[in-house]
Amino acid sequence: MSSDERGNSLADQAAAWVPPWARQPAEPQPAEPQSAEPQPGPEEPDEPVPAVADERAVADELSAGDEVPEQTAATETAGAPATAPDEPVPAAVAASAPEPADVPVTGNRRRVPRRPDPRPAVDLPALDDDAELDAALEAILLVVDQPIGEMLLAQTLEQPVERIGAALERLSAGYTATGHGFDLRRAAGGWRFYTRAEYAGYVERYILDGQTVRLTQAALETLAVVAYKQPVTRSRLAAVRGVNCDGVLRTLVVRGLVEECGTEPDSGAFLYRTTTMFLEKLGLNTLADLPPLAPFLPTDIEELTDAP
Template sequence: MSDEERRDSLADQAAAWVPPWERPTAPKPTTSDTPAEPEPSAAPPVGAEPETLDTYRSPRAETVQDPTGESAGEPEAAFDAGEPAGAGTGADEAVGPDAASGDPEGEGGGSGVPGKRGRRRPAPEPEPAPVLDDAELRGALEAILLVVDQPVSELTLAQVLEQSPERIGPMLDEIAAGYTSAGHGFELRRAAGGWRLYTRPEYATYVERFVLEGQTVRLTQAALETLAVIAYKQPVTRSRISAIRGVNCDGVIRTLVSRGLVEECGTEADSGAFLYRTTTMFLEKLGLNSVDDLPPLAPFLPDDVEELADATR
């Protein structure tokens, strides 16, 4: 073959050559055992305009099935031109920690629907305590007063019984008047800022005989005098007590403190000495409500008290 014939043959072959991407593809043979594979959907061309993006839909976006089994209408595009993905009106509308927790406002008690704002449910109000009738209130007060070991205030009784304090005071007065009119061996009276049952003074000898059994522990005369000075002059220092009595009273004060009848109540501003006063036990033992109920000293003073004071100077 000459050179010209060889060039003509190559030229014909080049003219008849078809690129591989333009060659027709032969269909794959299918058998009864091997199901035919579906052809992949055509991908959108590179460089397509945003307006044409909504024409390319995924197979899942072709039909929207309603939970009832009926068609939901027009299919929704996977992409919408000019609107970011997930900005529709579906469940993706509520985005954020509040929507994830089902509490849009973070207050609890929401509606449970994502994207819907709810309000806090008001806490249930506690049920009011039942109001006791007079007979039941009287019995409850008597039962409590029988077991207390120190005077109890009206406010404490009202809190325990869950009743109004305005009912407690009049009821206690009624109970006390009933005991007195009936002539019981005990009585109800105020003492140390509260209420407590006491035996009547006319039966004190029988009570002492039963409780003490002949063994009586009494305060000495010095202790009684010191206790009287503190009761009428409180708060008072040791030096002041010693000056009034004319003797050293340090040991006597220690005895009264150990018995629980006297206690320290701070220091004097000028000298820094300790101040002493009577305790609640002192009022309880004497059956007094406060130190204001102490009897006045004038009737117990001698007629020549001024002459005695001048003689001691």
């Protein structure tokens, strides 16, 4: 075929081509009667998973955590509107789009940046000077409700334990030298402010207002037995004192001077011991500071034992 004939045939085909919207609809063909036996038809290909399932999976991941899976190129192409390649991006869209540096990518997942903390940052003193360290210790010791240890103070102020201990000793010596009405003492394994003994009468007058609550002789004796024999059971207390100590022991527990500390393995009876408040009230650091019992024992023990 020559080039002229080929050009004429292409021109004829172009002239005879009718666009789809101008074509006449085909006449429906009469349906053929179906036979009783079902005819096997061609196997239909698996239907593609709709995009809604993918969107639901993405929404589930969004609700589960703060990591967002990155969209594939096919999904972005299918979801984005068709635009001309040379069409400029509007300024408003470009300004609202996040910069790549704000969204770090880890593997195939994209991490959403968290909101900044709205609380303002507080500038704390560096505590390089001893005066600043002493002031920080005083501020903490004024709000504690029980003796606080040097280790906890060192962790709070981010300072060595040795420096904290030296600062506490320096503060205590300074309060004593200047004659303050309060003192910084070590008690019950920690440090706390206490009023001085010479001003205790005025403090009691202000707090008690004429009402004095004291422990009875039986409570003091029971407390002494618990302090020196702890941990001890009720039966052991009764054997030492010679009387039933249940009511007195309940009073000491209510006052916070004695507490339960488990059970005895053999009998299952409750064991009792003194509390931190007991050490604090007596001004002791540990139970080793209790006075020895030997000077208070009678010298004629054999005669007392042989007596009827």
